[in-house]
Amino acid sequence: MANKNYTEEQERMARFAKAMGHPARMAILEFLLRQETCFFGDIHEELPIAKATVSQHLKELKEAGLIQGEIETPKVKYCINRENWELARKMFSAFFGQSVCKKESCCG
């Protein structure tokens, strides 16, 4: 058991990944990427869950930095947070860009 902590990178990427770690939130992100509309009501309509729950998932995505919301009375409009989206894109891209080592000492 090392004394060592996790790196900033690991913490950050885990934060993004965790936010993506629920099908409802993946569905929301995909919806916002397609971006036909982005009002709360439209998002809710797409999902098989109660509006209170949708609101909760939106909050988590927002807190993770992947989306943002703004009020357009009486509606609320949600969108991808472009800056953090780009950051996440880069991190995941770099992560999966690593080639898996092929030493014979590895399984398979």
Added chain:
Amino acid sequence: MANKNYTEEQERMARFAKAMGHPARMAILEFLLRQETCFFGDIHEELPIAKATVSQHLKELKEAGLIQGEIETPKVKYCINRENWELARKMFSAFFGQSVCKKESCCG
């Protein structure tokens, strides 16, 4: 509230993302990618948590399909599951490859 369920894709990707949604598990994956060694003990040595907890995280990564383990008595060797790794790579790549819509109706 739609009657509609989540897609297979959404479920699958959320499963991968969830597995990556903890810094300890990100650290494990990075360690296995670097692949200096891949015995349980070496992994445990890198992390600031008890071995029981490491074992638990490894189990989750295994159940999500991202890694695999095999016994090399008296040690246990863990590795990236190449097949699913490739699948995950493709899914995340496709997901982040989508360009974010730029309609003026979107925020920002």
Added chain:
DNA sequence: AATATTATTCGTAATTTTGCGAACAATATT
């Protein structure tokens, strides 16, 4: 002023996650 629309917050319940130490299993070594 009363009502309707839209979405968030509150209160609650059930489940899952995270983490640990202790106990256990399985094989090697003495």
Added chain:
DNA sequence: AATATTGTTCGCAAAATTACGAATAATATT
């Protein structure tokens, strides 16, 4: 046979997640 080494599993506790309906807030409309 006793001991050491290596990891997993068990039992438990604390915290976080997921989900819902009801209550609330904030503005528009009648």
